[in-house]
Amino acid sequence: MKIFLLEDEKMLQGSIVEYLQSVGYLVDACEDGEDAYEIIKQNRYDLFIFDINTPSIDGLHLLEKIQQQKICTPTIFISAITQIEQITQAYELGCY
Template identity: 45%
Template sequence: MNILLIEDDITLNDTIAEYLKFKGDDIESLEDGDKAIEIIDSKVFDLYIIDINIPNINGLDLLKYIRQKDTKTPIIIITASLELENFKTAYKSGCDDYIKKPFYLEELDIRINKLMSKKFDRNNIIKISNSISFDMEYEELIVDGIIKRLRKKERRLLSLLLQNVNNTVTNEMIENYVWENEIKESYPIRQLINDLRKVFDNGEKFIFMERGLGYRFEIKD
């Protein structure tokens, strides 16, 4: 795997990097948030391991930055404390796991293996029903064999929901991913959700709201 490790404790950074290299992974290790942005924009990784308290750009802001463009690559947040607000912010912003210092390397390894076993293959066509499917690679909705025209934000929203199918996606994740770095329009998420629901137009309900939290797209087995 290609892993980006961002940790400003040099000793811990070196220890984690050497351990993962020994296991056969390719590691890019950094100690600074600014440098991380450059690497994130120029390379593709299979996993991110990010400490919260790093110089210049903290780990939570890096997490949000990554999730604006990539909702599926696993991210593990590491920290010296379990402050409730940091914990809540990390999960609301899309982290996959959270590990407190000090920790055993074997514990980190177990968490990595668990996340990677669930990693989503986005090259699939998702079958929503007998007559509806979604091409994740090209972000195309196909209904009765015909491609349905979607606006950009509808495509991004549907893609995000299907990447997390049967799981709730928070409102914050939707805003960051769908609107990217734009100044958000006076266009509420609920209206965008309602517009997307109308696209299916077959009387079957797929998108459900978790009040105060977000939305999930359900596909029955």
């Protein structure tokens, strides 16, 4: 399984990547939404794991852009946000 991780906190990103690789997953990671979009357009992934608050393009808008390209990869959002509006938007976009 190939996973793409968008997480702007380098230590957290490194920990997640290390764990996922240790259990056998292939993982690409990025900390910037615009860079993530370019990478995702050029590759196929089985799962996206996105932080919501990231530079350039946040995780929610990144998922919208990806869906406009007819990419329907399952997506999990990880975030410390507590604003109900952002949480609702994530669920409306089809996240888990």
